[in-house]
Amino acid sequence: MSRAGVVLCRCNTLIDSKMDFNTIERRLQKHKNIVFIQRVNMACSPAGKQIIEEMASLHGIDSLVAVACSPLAKGSVFKDLTRKLGIDKNMLEIVNIREQCAWVHEYDDATSKGLTLINMGINRVVKAQPDSTTINCAMINKIKCDKCKRCLEECPNRAISINDDGYPAVNPDLCQRCGVCIGGCPLAVISLPDFKVDEISAMLKGASGAKSPFIVGFFCDFAYEEADKMGQAGSAYSPNLHIIRVPCTGAVNMITVNDAIAEGVDGVLIAGCDASQCKRKRGNEVARYRIENFQKSLEEQFLEKERLSYVSLGEGLKEASIINDDKCNRCGACQQVCPYGAIKQQDEGKFQVYYKACRSCGICAAACKPGAILVPVCPDKKIMNAIDAALAI
Amino acid sequence: MPPKVDITKCDGCRAEEEPLCDQICPGNLMRLNEQGKAECRSSRDCWDCMSCTKICPQGAIETRLPYQLGYYPAKLIPKVGTDKIMWTCVDINGKVERYVIKTRNN
Amino acid sequence: MGKINIIICTNIHCQGSKINFLEIKEVLEKDGYEVVLHSNFCDEIKRGFYPSPFNNCKLPTVFAGCSPCVMEGKLKKLLNCPVEIVNIREQCAWIYNNVEEVNKTCQNKIFFGIKQVKYARIESQPENVLGKKLKGYISLMEKYGPNPFKM
Numbered sequence: 127m128s129r130a131g132v133v134l135c136r137c138n139t140l141i142d143s144k145m146d147f148n149t150i151e152r153r154l155q156k157h158k159n160i161v162f163i164q165r166v167n168m169a170c171s172p173a174g175k176q177i178i179e180e181m182a183s184l185h186g187i188d189s190l191v192a193v194a195c196s197p198l199a200k201g202s203v204f205k206d207l208t209r210k211l212g213i214d215k216n217m218l219e220i221v222n223i224r225e226q227c228a229w230v231h232e233y234d235d236a237t238s239k240g241l242t243l244i245n246m247g248i249n250r251v252v253k254a255q256p257d258s259t260t261i262n263c264a265m266i267n268k269i270k271c272d273k274c275k276r277c278l279e280e281c282p283n284r285a286i287s288i289n290d291d292g293y294p295a296v297n298p299d300l301c302q303r304c305g306v307c308i309g310g311c312p313l314a315v316i317s318l319p320d321f322k323v324d325e326i327s328a329m330l331k332g333a334s335g336a337k338s339p340f341i342v343g344f345f346c347d348f349a350y351e352e353a354d355k356m357g358q359a360g361s362a363y364s365p366n367l368h369i370i371r372v373p374c375t376g377a378v379n380m381i382t383v384n385d386a387i388a389e390g391v392d393g394v395l396i397a398g399c400d401a402s403q404c405k406r407k408r409g410n411e412v413a414r415y416r417i418e419n420f421q422k423s424l425e426e427q428f429l430e431k432e433r434l435s436y437v438s439l440g441e442g443l444k445e446a447s448i449i450n451d452d453k454c455n456r457c458g459a460c461q462q463v464c465p466y467g468a469i470k471q472q473d474e475g476k477f478q479v480y481y482k483a484c485r486s487c488g489i490c491a492a493a494c495k496p497g498a499i500l501v502p503v504c505p506d507k508k509i510m511n512a513i514d515a516a517l518a519i
Numbered sequence: 520m521p522p523k524v525d526i527t528k529c530d531g532c533r534a535e536e537e538p539l540c541d542q543i544c545p546g547n548l549m550r551l552n553e554q555g556k557a558e559c560r561s562s563r564d565c566w567d568c569m570s571c572t573k574i575c576p577q578g579a580i581e582t583r584l585p586y587q588l589g590y591y592p593a594k595l596i597p598k599v600g601t602d603k604i605m606w607t608c609v610d611i612n613g614k615v616e617r618y619v620i621k622t623r624n625n
Numbered sequence: 626m627g628k629i630n631i632i633i634c635t636n637i638h639c640q641g642s643k644i645n646f647l648e649i650k651e652v653l654e655k656d657g658y659e660v661v662l663h664s665n666f667c668d669e670i671k672r673g674f675y676p677s678p679f680n681n682c683k684l685p686t687v688f689a690g691c692s693p694c695v696m697e698g699k700l701k702k703l704l705n706c707p708v709e710i711v712n713i714r715e716q717c718a719w720i721y722n723n724v725e726e727v728n729k730t731c732q733n734k735i736f737f738g739i740k741q742v743k744y745a746r747i748e749s750q751p752e753n754v755l756g757k758k759l760k761g762y763i764s765l766m767e768k769y770g771p772n773p774f775k776m
Contacts, residue, residue, distance in 0.1 A: 138667040199694040312576030327601040339766040358698025361753035385600035390775030393766045423578040427607040508744040515740040
């Protein structure tokens with residue numbers, strides 16, 4: 127029986143002014159796995175951390191559900207905290223109720239969606255198993271693996287090879303933790319330290335009692351960031367969408383989607399990058415292929431194929447880099463280093479940034495010897511000015 | 520009745536020498552043919568256990584129901600999740616019924 | 626100098642009581658900047674708008690408060706002017722214990738922000754791509770009705 131602690135972060139009234147924490151607390155009270163529910167003003171502040179530490183040591187918890195902001199914002203704070211508390215890193219779940227719930231929905235919708243999200247989070251930590259290994263790469267469960275070698279073919283980084291015993295083995299130096307092998311494994315025996323198929327399936331069980339139509343979104347890291355951005359800007363969207371973060375769209379195993387459909391989820395959205403943008407080289411390509419296949423199987427079951435759909439967000443959400451053709455010496459280094467494949471050579475030899483694919487990371491600007499590339503959000507001048515200012519102080 | 524392989528969907532598990540349906544079949548009846556697609560080598564020996572239908576990652580195998588149980592368009596379609604199987608049953612009148620059965624996979 | 630607005634959030638839960646904000650404000654005002662102290666900035670913006678206390682609210686603004694990861698996007702939308710965020714919470718108030726050190730770092734950080742604010746620009750607000758795509762999808766799902774596997 128797992129003992130989970132739930133921390134509700136008020137974020138200095140930015141969250142609890144938009145949703146009803148009292149209702150949430152009351153509804154969670156009956157949950158058999160929760161040993162305490164603690165409301166803190168700011169979970170990331172030294173005072174907040176101290177309260178959580180005290181409560182954790184008082185109740186002796188083995189898992190923590192942090193109901194707070196996006197894991198992209200303060201995730202490291204909670205990871206650090208669990209390390210300090212001696213809780214296994216797998217037993218932490220951060221439920222994003224700020225950017226993806228409180229800031230984008232109306233009061234009542236936010237409360238009920240928040241409750242569903244928290245339930246999903248609790249299901250995940252209850253299902254999660256502590257794992258003492260420190261290897262941070264894909265792991266293959268040899269007991270269930272039947273050596274079909276799909277992972278070998280699908281790994282974009284060629285990190286998986288056949289071992290002497292005939293089973294696939296992951297090279298930790300090459301593995302980028304994209305999870306494409308997880309999505310492709312027909313028996314779902316591959317897992318990442320922070321992404322396991324059975325945990326995701328457990329999360330989907332929290333869906334019951336939610337507003338219909340219940341939509342689950344599997345958002346890749348970039349799409350998740352973009353959803354957060356919508357939250358920051360306060361652009362409202364329907365509260366029916368419940369977002370689960372995945373490393374890449376290619377990491378969504380169709381077994382998980384089967385689980386979702388069996389659980390009564392009305393629609394599954396897989397959100398990732400536009401075609402060429404994928405940092406994982408071919409994650410979205412394989413995802414689209416799998417989705418196409420799954421849609422056929424949905425139709426076989428007399429279901430509508432749109433119940434599983436792919437969407438791409440964020441085209442042109444970030445300001446693209448600009449290449450100054452007068453300075454460019456056409457060396458092509460930028461094209462080689464761009465992780466998103468956004469830079470293409472035109473017919474007349476010019477290099478150009480495709481604005482939809484650019485994520486403004488600045489790697490091309492750093493690689494450009496003649497200094498022809500301008501990153502609008504952080505130009506060279508700004509960095510030089512910062513250095514001057516820092517030296518002057 | 521033998522399993523029927525949809526050769527447009529079957530990718531022969533990317534031409535591995537032993538595709539998943541071959542590995543799972545209790546009677547060792549499945550094999551790859553010259554085109555690299557799965558086929559049932561001896562349809563009379565099939566017990567209709569549906570293991571191959573459930574395991575196929577492409578969803579390419581269909582188990583035809585024996586005519587004693589139901590003739591066209593009766594169908595039985597399993598889709599496997601982590602700890603449950605969704606069954607879609609179609610009877611001879613085309614009526615669809617659905618069940619979710621828990622399994623003890625874990 | 627001048628022509629820069631400065632907002633400082635002095636929330637006691639965030640910045641603690643070690644930083645002498647009045648003194649910093651005095652120093653900044655001596656240089657001709659317009660400075661506003663907020664004792665609880667979050668509370669003021671929770672309704673979703675920010676009544677600007679400045680004479681010219683469109684001037685480049687330095688916001689000294691929490692880390693950009695907390696509410697950079699929200700802030701930029703609210704203020705609708707070029708914003709440079711100075712992190713005096715996570716990278717100053719929460720890591721130093723020494724009163725003198727905190728004050729000095731805080732002041733330096735704000736001056737640093739003032740030097741950098743000229744590179745900030747008004748960013749166009751992102752289009753609500755998710756909202757639009759989701760709307761179409763949900764109306765489709767409503768048309769199809771609930772999932773028949775739902776018990």
